[in-house]
Each structure stands twice: as structure tokens, then as C-alpha cells.
Amino acid sequence: MTIITITYLSILYLVFGKFKWLPWNRLTRLVSIGLGVCVLTWFLTVYKNLTPTSVQAFTWARVVDIAPQVAGEVISVDVGMEEDVEQGDVLFQIDPTLFQAQVKQLEAGLRLATLRLGQFQQLAASEAVSRFSVEQTEAEIEGLEAQLKAARFNLTNATVRAPFAGRIPKNVLKPGVQVAPGRAVFGLVDTANVMVAALIPQRALPNMKVGDPAMIHFLALPGRVFKARISEIQTAIGEGRFVAQGMDQVSQRRMVRVFPIILSLPEDFPPELRKLGLAAKVTVVTENAGLVGKYAAIAQWISTSLDAIL
Numbered sequence: 293m294t295i296i297t298i299t300y301l302s303i304l305y306l307v308f309g310k311f312k313w314l315p316w317n318r319l320t321r322l323v324s325i326g327l328g329v330c331v332l333t334w335f336l337t338v339y340k341n342l343t344p345t346s347v348q349a350f351t352w353a354r355v356v357d358i359a360p361q362v363a364g365e366v367i368s369v370d371v372g373m374e375e376d377v378e379q380g381d382v383l384f385q386i387d388p389t390l391f392q393a394q395v396k397q398l399e400a401g402l403r404l405a406t407l408r409l410g411q412f413q414q415l416a417a418s419e420a421v422s423r424f425s426v427e428q429t430e431a432e433i434e435g436l437e438a439q440l441k442a443a444r445f446n447l448t449n450a451t452v453r454a455p456f457a458g459r460i461p462k463n464v465l466k467p468g469v470q471v472a473p474g475r476a477v478f479g480l481v482d483t484a485n486v487m488v489a490a491l492i493p494q495r496a497l498p499n500m501k502v503g504d505p506a507m508i509h510f511l512a513l514p515g516r517v518f519k520a521r522i523s524e525i526q527t528a529i530g531e532g533r534f535v536a537q538g539m540d541q542v543s544q545r546r547m548v549r550v551f552p553i554i555l556s557l558p559e560d561f562p563p564e565l566r567k568l569g570l571a572a573k574v575t576v577v578t579e580n581a582g583l584v585g586k587y588a589a590i591a592q593w594i595s596t597s598l599d600a601i602l
Contacts, residue, residue: 344496357476514599518558
């Protein structure tokens with residue numbers, strides 16, 4: 293807006309002051325002011341719709357809750373806070389004693405049932421036992437095999453491993469703590485896929501699409517403007533939900549005017565600053581931005597330059 297105002301005032305100076313192409317009287321003053329207001333209003337409308345800007349932007353990544361699949365007492369924790377892990381690394385260990393005992397007990401029962409089945413099959417051949425005894429033992433073996441599979445599953449999952457490479461931002465888990473299936477104990481950040489999330493005015497949504505270029509500058513890196521692209525436009529936000537009992541009353545909720553989009557992290561972004569929550573300013577340049585996009589680039593450069601100075 294400042295640039296447009298200065299440009300318009302410069303044109304007025306050239307027309308009425310330097311070259312005196314028109315007289316500066318009451319009529320031309322009124323026309324100049326009215327025309328200036330119209331031009332500025334039109335430009336602001338086009339600018340906000342074709343090059344939407346968001347100061348509510350930050351680096352972001354998906355965080356997956358790590359929850360055990362079996363219950364028990366934690367006997368060791370192999371990761372600390374702010375620690376990077378690779379896929380398959382051990383995160384913590386649940387006491388496996390009970391699970392090991394269950395596996396051994398079922399393995400012994402399965403061996404015994406298998407021996408019994410062989411004996412029954414031999415006796416059934418000479419009609420010393422009924423065919424029902426053989427079928428009953430076969431069913432017993434199937435049941436033991438299913439229980440053994442479940443017991444081995446529990447034993448394997450007593451050791452909780454990282455499902456993917458990432459970072460543990462906060463970990464208060466200690467040995468001796470009782471954990472339960474499905475209850476998260478900490479989160480794992482997908483640091484390999486850090487992105488930029490931004491809240492964009494909803495009126496600009498019809499003009500945006502995935503793949504549109506964007507300019508980003510970060511408060512942690514003043515003086516630099518990075519290039520990125522829209523990688524995802526969210527399909528729903530919390531205000532779009534309906535409760536099971538019926539429709540929400542709109543009057544009971546404050547309708548939002550912004551909508552979240554996700555942008556790719558710039559390729560030249562410093563790897564040592566791949567932290568979550570870094571504040572940023574995002575300007576999207578839509579397909580039909582034209583000269584307005586050039587103005588947006590200048591405004592973005594001025595903004596980050598002021599950040600560097602101030």
C-alpha cells in the first residue's frame with residue numbers, strides 16, 4: 293500500500309508540479325483524491341485476492357503419538373529429550389517376563405498336544421479311539437497355535453521401536469512407570485518432512501491451487517526471501533465439524549476467516565534451523581497475479597529488510 297501511495301503521489305507531482313500539464317485547482321484536487329481512493333481500493337482488493345499474505349505462518353511437521361501395544365512396567369528407556377532416532381531404534385522396553393512365560397507355557401502345551409495327536413491318529417487307525425478324539429485334539433492344537441501367535445506378538449511388542457526416523461521433543465517416561473495399550477507416552481516428530489503451515493484469508497481460496505509459488509521469509513533469518521510452493525490445501529478445519537446429536541448452532545461459534553495451507557520447506561533452508569515453530573511471513577503468488585505479483589515480491593523484500601534492520 294505504501295509503494296502504491298508513493299507512486300501515485302509521484303505521478304501527481306509530475307503532472308501538477310514539475311511539468312504543470314494540468315492546473316492544480318479545486319476540481320483537479322477533488323478528482324485526484326477520488327481517483328486515488330478508487331485506485332488504492334481496487335489495488336488492495338486485487339492484491340489480497342491474488343497474492344494473499346499470512347503473518348500467521350510457522351515451520352511445522354507431523355507428530356505421531358508413540359503408544360505401546362501391550363501393558364506392563366517399563367524397565368528401560370533408551371531415548372532422551374531432543375534426541376534423534378532412526379527407524380527401528382529401541383525407544384523403551386516393557387518387562388517381558390510375563391510374556392516370555394506365556395510363550396514357553398504355550399510352546400510346551402503345543403508340543404504335548406502334537407504328541408497326543410500322533411498317538412490318537414495311530415490308535416484311530418486301529419479303531420482303538422474314536423475319530424472325535426483326533427478332531428478334538430486337532431482343534432486344541434489350532435487354538436494353542438493361535439494363542440502362541442498372540443503371545444509371541446506381545447513379547448515382540450514389549451520392545452517399543454521407532455516406526456520412522458525422527459526426533460523425540462519431550463520425554464518424561466522413566467523406568468518403573470506402568471504403561472497401557474493405546475495410551476501415548478510421548479510424541480515422535482517426523483523431522484524428515486518439515487513444512488511451513490500458514491493461515492490464509494478464505495476469500496483468496498478460489499484463486500489458489502496446489503503447486504502455486506510462494507515467498508517466505510523467517511524472523512530467524514532476516515534479510516532473506518525463500519521460494520516455496522503450496523504442497524497441500526487442507527480439506528477441513530475444526531469449525532467444519534458437526535456433532536453426533538445434530539447440527540451445531542452457528543451463533544454459538546465464531547466463524548473463522550482464515551484457512552490453513554501447507555507449503556514445502558525451501559530447498560536452500562539451512563539444515564541447522566530445521567526446528568518446529570519458527571515464525572514466518574508467507575505470500576502466495578497465484579496464477580493470475582501478473583504485475584501484482586511483482587509488487588508483492590517488492591513488498592516481501594522490504595518487509596524482511598526491515599526485520600534485518602530493526
